């Protein structure tokens with residue numbers, strides 16, 4: 001990854017995961033540059049197809065571009081940080097991220113954003129008053 005592109009992606013993301021909104025400073029491992037549409041699905045390495053993702057989100061997302069909404073059972077596209085607006089699809093209910101749409105619910109489930117371990121981390125940060133930041 002070109003250093004200038006890497007920096008642009010991190011700056012554009014406000015240095016937080018573009019899926020779960022975890023800020024990089026509270027995470028020990030360096031966030032990864034995610035191909036929103038994986039290269040195996042002909043996704044490019046252009047900035048328009050790149051997003052900043054924490055290790056957990058990136059690991060669970062893998063090359064997937066769609067998943068199943070756990071409420072309706074329908075197949076839907078995953079949240080795309082480049083074309084979808086985060087607050088239209090997600091909202092916080094305490095430490096749990098809640099999907100406001102089928103896309104939001106499918107993304108939360110596939111990326112396991114509400115796993116117990118990750119929820120505990122968020123709870124600690126919320127108690128410290130440093131999470132969540134301004135959601136956009």
Ligand SMILES: [Zn+2]
Nearest residue numbers: 017020054057
């Ligand atoms: Zn994440």
